[in-house]
Amino acid sequence: MRLLQGGGRIRVAFDEPNLVSYPGLVPAMELAEACDLHGIVSEHVRIDGHKGVNPGGKVATLVAGMLAGADSIDDTDDLRSGGMTSLFARIYAPSTVGEFLRAFHHGNVRQLQTAAREFLVQLAGRGRLLPGADAVAFLDVDSLLRRVYGKQKQGARFGHAKVGGYQLLLRGLNPLIATLSTPDAAPIIVATQLRAGNAGSARGASSLLAEAITTAKAVLAAQHRRGTGGSSTRYLVRFPDERDRVAPLLAELDCGSAITDRSNRTGHLTCSAALIDPEARVLLIHHNALGRWLRPGGHLEPQDTTLPQAALRELCEETGIPASLVTAIDEITPLDIDAHVIPANPARGEPEHWHFDLCYAFRVADRPEVALQAAEVSGYQWSPVSELQPVAYRRKVVPIVATDLHPGE
DSSP, X not given: OOOSSXXXXXXXXXXOTTOOSOTTHHHHHHHHHHTTHHHHHHHHOOXXXXXXXXXXXXXXXXXXXXXXXXXXXXXXXXXXXXXXXXXXXXXXXXXXXXXXHHTOOHHHHHHHHHHXXXXXXXXXXXXXXXXXXXXXXXXXXXXXXXXXXXXXXXXXXXXEEEETTEEEEXXXXXXXXXXXXXXXXXXXXXXXXXXXXXXXXXXTHHHHHHHHHHHXXXXXXXXXXXXXXXXXXXXXXXXXXXXXXXXXXHHHXXXXXOXXXXXXXXXXXXXXXXXXXXXXXXXXXXXXXXXXXXXXXXXXXXXXXXHHHHHHHHHHHHHOOOGGGEEESOSSSOSEEXXXXXXXXXXXXXOSEEEEEEEEEEEEXXXXXXXXXXXXXXXXXXXXXXXXXXXXXXXXXXXXXXXXXXXXX
């Protein structure tokens, strides 16, 4: 028995109309739409003629194809196999996607890179891409030779590569890639530059590094805003009547202000701690600068990985209470959010600005010794809950104290 057709003419197709070949694309493309992939690409990428129609949809087809394992334009045809069209609309044919890509010139490549950076920032605002980035993040730039075989491939040149420990000359392309990562997260690509195969390692590195740093800052800022926005959202679910009280914070979040940065002169975050002892009293300290009895708290520092951790650090610094004696009551939702205006301080060159204070609740099993930070604090007291101000704050502490005093009720 012999084949009637050569192996090169046979193509396996997934054509069962009642089965979906890539169901995992559903949540991925749902996330892409939530981050407005179509809109961002359509806003930035401009290609003349019919080949440039709906660039957002064509890029989305390419993204879906790569997620499904495609390593060539022809492989994107798998997206139209089986029952995929019952889940996705406007899946472009490989010929259409190929026409689109071949119409690109260098300016269009730069446009697509801009769209990619904006989409990455949107993605960071939707999910925690880089856990641990508040403590440390790594920006890595590397070049590598990728072999190609077509002699007419644009940019294909012979370049040095190491294979099995030997230095070889291979025909290929030499991309320069910058990635952002943390000890707890896989790298994400923040900048790329495709170069000829014979390009030196340093060629174009300075401009790429500048782009990578700009993108990395934007991604990390978006992730910071998401953390704060998530806290405020959960807070309003629990305390829906306080929307007006936290309106200044919500306004800063809506406009994308860098409120985790202390140098933001409009307003920035602070974190404080409501520490409750076994006798249902709450620790207050006398703040020297403001001359008021306040909760222990202060500004965020670079080493703070979460907002509750910042509150705990400030508590320990200002009172000398060891962190090992303190237990968090709720590390997800703030106990209280207080937006208040800080007067101008000409001596420090600080204009009037907002403090958005997120208070987290903690408890101690036994009343600890207090060793005040004399430079900032001049006294302390354990205040009965009935004396706490304002009333809105007192009403939030009462249920916690009642649970501690009557745990079975």
